[in-house]
Amino acid sequence: MFSGLLEELVQNLKKLPGIGTxxxxxLAMFIVNMEKEKAHELADSIKETVDSYTNCIVCNVLSxxxxxxxxxxxxxxEHLLCVVENTQDVYLIEKMHEFNGKYFVLGNLLSPIDGxxxxxxxxxxxxxxxxxxxxxxIILALNPSAEGExxxxxxxxxxxxxxxxxxxxxxxxGGDIEYTSSMTLSSAxxxxxxxxx
Amino acid sequence: MEISSLKLKNYxxxxxxxxxxxxxxxxxxxxxGVGKTNLLExxxxxxxxxxxxxxxxxxxxxxxxxxxxxxxxxxxxxxxYQFDVGCxxxxxxxxxxxxxxxxxxxxYQFLKIIYFSPNxxxxxxxxxxxxxxxxxxxxxxxxxxxxxxxxxxKHILKQRNSILKTNFDTSEKKIxxxxxxxxxxxxxxxxxxxxxxxxxxxxxxxxxxxxxxEKLKTKYLxxxxxxxxxxxxxxxxxxxxxxxxxxxxxxxxIGPHLDDIDFEIDDKSxxxxxxxxxxxxxxxxxxxxxxxxxxxxxxxxPILMFDDVLADLDRDRVGExxxxxxxxxxxxxxxxxxxxxxxxxxxxxxxEGFSE
Ligand SMILES: [Zn+2]
Numbered sequence: 001m002f003s004g005l006l007e008e009l010v011q012n013l014k015k016l017p018g019i020g021t022x023x024x025x026x027l028a029m030f031i032v033n034m035e036k037e038k039a040h041e042l043a044d045s046i047k048e049t050v051d052s053y054t055n056c057i058v059c060n061v062l063s064x065x066x067x068x069x070x071x072x073x074x075x076x077x078e079h080l081l082c083v084v085e086n087t088q089d090v091y092l093i094e095k096m097h098e099f100n101g102k103y104f105v106l107g108n109l110l111s112p113i114d115g116x117x118x119x120x121x122x123x124x125x126x127x128x129x130x131x132x133x134x135x136x137x138i139i140l141a142l143n144p145s146a147e148g149e150x151x152x153x154x155x156x157x158x159x160x161x162x163x164x165x166x167x168x169x170x171x172x173x174g175g176d177i178e179y180t181s182s183m184t185l186s187s188a189x190x191x192x193x194x195x196x197x
Numbered sequence: 198m199e200i201s202s203l204k205l206k207n208y209x210x211x212x213x214x215x216x217x218x219x220x221x222x223x224x225x226x227x228x229x230g231v232g233k234t235n236l237l238e239x240x241x242x243x244x245x246x247x248x249x250x251x252x253x254x255x256x257x258x259x260x261x262x263x264x265x266x267x268x269x270x271x272x273x274x275x276x277x278y279q280f281d282v283g284c285x286x287x288x289x290x291x292x293x294x295x296x297x298x299x300x301x302x303x304x305y306q307f308l309k310i311i312y313f314s315p316n317x318x319x320x321x322x323x324x325x326x327x328x329x330x331x332x333x334x335x336x337x338x339x340x341x342x343x344x345x346x347x348x349x350x351k352h353i354l355k356q357r358n359s360i361l362k363t364n365f366d367t368s369e370k371k372i373x374x375x376x377x378x379x380x381x382x383x384x385x386x387x388x389x390x391x392x393x394x395x396x397x398x399x400x401x402x403x404x405x406x407x408x409x410x411e412k413l414k415t416k417y418l419x420x421x422x423x424x425x426x427x428x429x430x431x432x433x434x435x436x437x438x439x440x441x442x443x444x445x446x447x448x449x450x451i452g453p454h455l456d457d458i459d460f461e462i463d464d465k466s467x468x469x470x471x472x473x474x475x476x477x478x479x480x481x482x483x484x485x486x487x488x489x490x491x492x493x494x495x496x497x498x499p500i501l502m503f504d505d506v507l508a509d510l511d512r513d514r515v516g517e518x519x520x521x522x523x524x525x526x527x528x529x530x531x532x533x534x535x536x537x538x539x540x541x542x543x544x545x546x547x548x549e550g551f552s553e
Pocket of ligand 1: 072
């Protein structure tokens with residue numbers, strides 16, 4: 001089919017999530033047919049971004065600086081640490097404008113199938129951070145998937161002298177009790193709250 | 198609920214086929230090999246999100262074609278729903294009213310079809326895995342969230358088995374043990390809850406079919422001993438005992454993925470001791486109870502499909518079974534011999550051989 005440089009491009013595009021051979025070939029053809037200037041812009045922008053982004057040395061958030069905007073900020077509450085899986089989650093939480101503490105990115109969730117154990121997430125770094133900093137509460141904002149649950153339970157079992165909370169799991173807005181899983185329902189029940197709240 | 202129309206494109210031996218059904222159903226007749234089972238299989242695809250004969254969607258694509266497509270209209274809750282499935286070698290899409298479903302459990306919530314297969318006798322005397330498929334499917338049709346819980350259990354099981362294959366850290370394994378425990382107990386409890394409703398009705402139906410002679414019991418067979426009071430205690434006790442052995446065998450040695458059920462006729466295991474005739478009528482009774490429970494839960498009557506299963510039974514038993522049919526089910530009967538069912542007023546759909 002394709003050969004030489006074009007095939008190499010196809011193979012590289014296939015490394016992106018959700019891109020199979022067909023889409024990769026379509027994208028490769030699109031790229032080589034682009035105006036040269038536009039294509040160079042795309043290539044440069046990928047290169048520059050990759051070169052200039054690095055993981056924050058404190059919290060692992062992807063950042064243009066060694067210390068990210070959150071760790072560097074003076075007006076954020078350093079008693080609160082929100083632990084998330086990746087940088088995207090940080091921006092999701094930022095969007096809701098409810099949280100004004102610091103972040104910590106684990107990079108992964110525990111998943112033996114994928115060979116990810118405690119050494120493959122930034123757990124020891126988290127442990128050190130908790131020891132040294134003035135953190136009073138750790139909020140584990142992880143997915144309620146099997147992997148997220150395990151990671152939450154693991155972290156909770158390993159950290160001492162700090163309050164550990166997790167996001168509540170409950171009924172979705174617009175949901176229907178009849179179609180809610182018993183796990184979700186029992187969790188929503190346990191964490192019910194006053195209607196005046 | 199009922200199906201009112203079906204369109205097949207490149208499905209098995211149907212290159213292009215269209216048919217309308219009325220609310221009583223149809224008697225599908227034709228020689229062996231004309232595709233009677235395939236027609237039932239296509240209708241039932243929407244109840245299970247897959248074929249009842251194979252897990253390989255590719256096998257359903259007409260020889261030499263690149264894809265298949267099924268579309269059907271189902272009437273339920275006084276509304277018409279359009280169902281579509283399109284499938285090629287790489288992917289499949291299932292749609293309800295033009296919207297992709299996000300998980301198979303959505304289909305289970307919607308459509309209830311009971312397929313009486315000539316292989317159902319294997320539920321009685323086949324391997325435990327076949328009975329697990331049965332109990333999982335029947336429970337999923339009855340209990341909304343069972344399928345999602347089961348999927349979660351299987352996933353956690355896979356994670357736990359992976360960790361057993363490594364030189365694991367005990368504190369990490371403990372975390373997966375806890376999740377495994379919780380999920381396993383959830384599955385077992387939903388199943389037992391289902392069997393508690395299922396068992397007395399089956400006993401009653403089977404008593405009827407057997408000419409009021411034989412007593413039937415359905416038992417849940419645990420993959421771990423029941424010595425202590427609760428299932429939880431028994432499970433965690435055995436998990437502790439298995440710790441060493443699981444490390445050697447590198448897999449989970451107890452859990453609902455290894456549990457089984459047993460039918461006992463007059464206190465003897467049907468799997469081992471029942472005659473062919475007993476097994477056959479028991480298999481049919483089992484499917485009836487599956488349908489009955491769906492109905493009792495307040496759902497619309499499920500569609501019933503009989504794939505050449507009544508022909509081998511003796512006349513008395515056929516009579517008993519036909520009497521059990523409530524008039525309000527839509528019924529499909531596939532048979533090479535339509536005359537057996539002449540008392541049963543169903544429109545006849547005659548399938549002819551197809552030439553390629
Ligand atoms: Zn940072």
